[in-house]
Each structure stands twice: as structure tokens, then as C-alpha cells.
């Protein structure tokens with residue numbers, strides 16, 4: 490066991506776990522942040538996407554030894570920030586408005602990939618958006634509604 494300290498959704502966290510324990514398990518099982526989902530468990534589907542120092546990673550592939558002292562943001566962080574503002578995150582609103590979440594299995598990871606894209610100044614170009622979410626699989630929407638939702642937020646941010 491090793492003690493790892495990191496920041497998750499703006500709050501300091503501390504866990505005593507083996508260095509190879511997956512970040513996904515620490516988030517879901519040790520910290521109760523179950524908004525982050527497990528799909529394939531093999532780095533293929535993106536359902537477990539979170540931000541590590543602002544970069545999208547598959548939490549099922551990240552061992553805790555790589556997380557010490559770093560900043561993790563999960564989909565729960567979007568919700569907490571939104572609750573403080575009294576609104577949903579602009580992406581969450583857009584996903585609702587454009588029907589971009591159906592079964593919702595992919596949505597937590599998709600939202601985080603999209604959030605990283607927008608935080609990095611991503612624009613509303615469809616090809617750019619498709620590239621940004623290329624690591625996130627969706628079985629329901631055909632991606633069009635997801636791309637439309639992300640583009641709507643990107644256009645809004647760009648025009649603000």
C-alpha cells in the first residue's frame with residue numbers, strides 16, 4: 490500500500506492503495522464518484538474518460554502511481570460546479586437539448602472529452618469535434634446529435 494494524494498474535482502483526496510490500482514476503481518469504489526462509468530475496461534470505449542491535468546485519459550488504464558500530486562476532474566465535477574452556479578454545465582444543457590444522450594452509458598466520458606476539447610479552445614468544426622471524441626464510443630446516437638451539441642456550445646463560447 491502507498492499513500493497517494495491528489496486533487497479530485499477541486500477537493501483534496503488521499504487514498505492508501507497499491508500503486509497499480511486503477512484510477513477508475515479509486516474514483517468509483519474508494520471515493521464514491523460513480524458518475525464515471527466502466528465499459529470495456531481495456532481502453533477501447535472511453536466510457537471511463539476523466540481529465541488528468543486537463544488531458545483526457547481512460548481511467549481504466551491509469552494506475553494510481555501515475556496520479557500522485559495531480560489534478561483529476563470527473564463528470565461529477567461538472568455537476569458539482571453546475572450545482573454551485575444553479576445551472577447545468579453548458580455541455581450538459583446542450584446534450585439534453587439536442588438529444589445527445591440516449592442510454593447514457595457513453596455520456597459521462599463523452600462529456601469529459603468534449604469539456605477538454607472546449608477548454609483547449611476547440612471550435613465548432615465538425616471534423617475537429619469528431620476527432621476530439623474519436624476515443625469515445627456510442628452505440629445509440631450515431632454521433633450526429635453529440636457532435637451537434639458540442640458544436641452548439643463551441644459556437645456559443647466563440648461568439649461570447
Ligand code: FES
Pocket residue numbers: 526527528529530531532533534535536537538547548549550
Ligand atoms: S472502460 Fe475504460 S476505455 Fe472502456
Ligand code: FES
Pocket residue numbers: 589590591592593594595596626627628629630
Ligand atoms: S447514448 Fe447510448 S452509448 Fe451513447
